[in-house]
Amino acid sequence: MHHALVFSTSKHPSSASDAASWLANLADHYGFLQPVEPPHWLHRGYAAQLICDPDASFDAAGLPHNSEFQALRSHAAQLGLDVNIIPLAGRRKQMLIADMDSTIIASESLDDLATLAGLGDAVTAITQRAMAGEIDFEEALFERVAMLAGKPSSLFDQLIATATPTSGAIDLVQTMRANGAKCYLVSGGFDVITGPVAALCGFHDHHANHMHIADGKILGTVQTPVLDRNAKAGYLAHYCALHGITPSDAATIGDGANDLAMLQAAGMGVAFEGKPLLLSEVAIQLNHTDLKGLLYLQGYQDSDIVHA
Structure with a gap:
């Protein structure tokens, strides 16, 4: 089966001569993939690909444990x-x-909310452990939200005003939508934030946890059941069934342990600046490329991208 070997970056754009140099330097390391075509640009300076025909024993899913590819x-x-x-x-x-x-x-919206509430350090420490998979996600969520009990719900307005899309996020969603894809934002965060972010980027719908608020105060509790890693994978299955496609027809992307199940279930599961657990388990990784990298992985060229 033919494959595309995709090189990409957002941080160090390459000239044609630079690209020729690094391709030459890397040639000894990708020869085992058996290139059959010369490289060409997807986005000049930022993404290039070459077509390969690895032998039948090649296992793309096993790349995190393939010493040659690593x-x-x-x-x-x-x-x-x-x-x-x-x-x-x-x-x-x-x-x-x-x-x-x-x-x-x-950023992490719950951490940002905690910072606005004067609780940043304590909450961030728990978040980091949860995203690394060191502690149970639901337990960590309840603990962090409980710290916010009694804080004014107006903090959410400040949070929404400062939420910043990652570079390439809007381009990614708008380009996939323009090409007929259905796009969903599914978060272990909170719906009060996912709603505005989904609208800004152009997602078809969004799903997240719900924090209880009454009389202008955060109550410190979360509606159950919690949207966790299993729920994320469940939404993938749900929307595939709804649209009459299979998980192999879907792309998923995330950075933390909570995303692992949906990344492993999809045809193109991408660890985006992933935590160590994802880097050890997920074959497709974007560590030096912004979210347009997911478009390059699908073969989109710069001329195809709907730029924000």
Whole structure:
């Protein structure tokens, strides 16, 4: 089966001569993938691909544990490049399900809310452990929200005003929508934030947890059942069934342990600046490329992208 070997970056754009140089430097490391075509640009200076025909024993899902590919990825990372290999069959996806915090927006919204409430350090420490998979997500969520009990709900207005989409987020959603894909924002955060973010980016719908508020105060409790990693994978299955497609037709993207199940279930599950757990388990990774990287992985060229 033919695959596309995709090199991309947002941090260190390359000239044609630079690209020729790093491709030459990396050639010894990707030869095992058996290139059959010369490289060409998807986005000049930012993304290039070459078509490969690896032998029948090649296992794309096993790349996190493939020593040859990991050596290639390590050498590319030293040049500020991501490298991923994608089957050409079914490459453009018909659905996107994206995490919000530290993926579609640049920060963790609950941490930002806690900072506004004067509780930033205590809450952030718990968030970091939860996203790394060191402590139970639901337990961590309840503990952090309880700290906010009695704080004014007007803090949400400040939070919404400062929520910043990650570079490439709007381009990603708008381009996939323009090409017929259904796009959903599914977050372990809170619906009071996902609603405005989904509207800004152009998602078809959004799902998140709900924090209880009464009389202008945060009550410190969360509606159950909690939207956790299993629920995220459940939304993937739900929307695939709704639209008559399979998970192999979908792309998912996220950064934390809470995203692992939906990343592993989708045809194109992408760890975006992922936590160590994801880097050890997820084959497709964007560590040096903004969210337009998910478009390059699908074969979109710069001329195809709907720029925000």
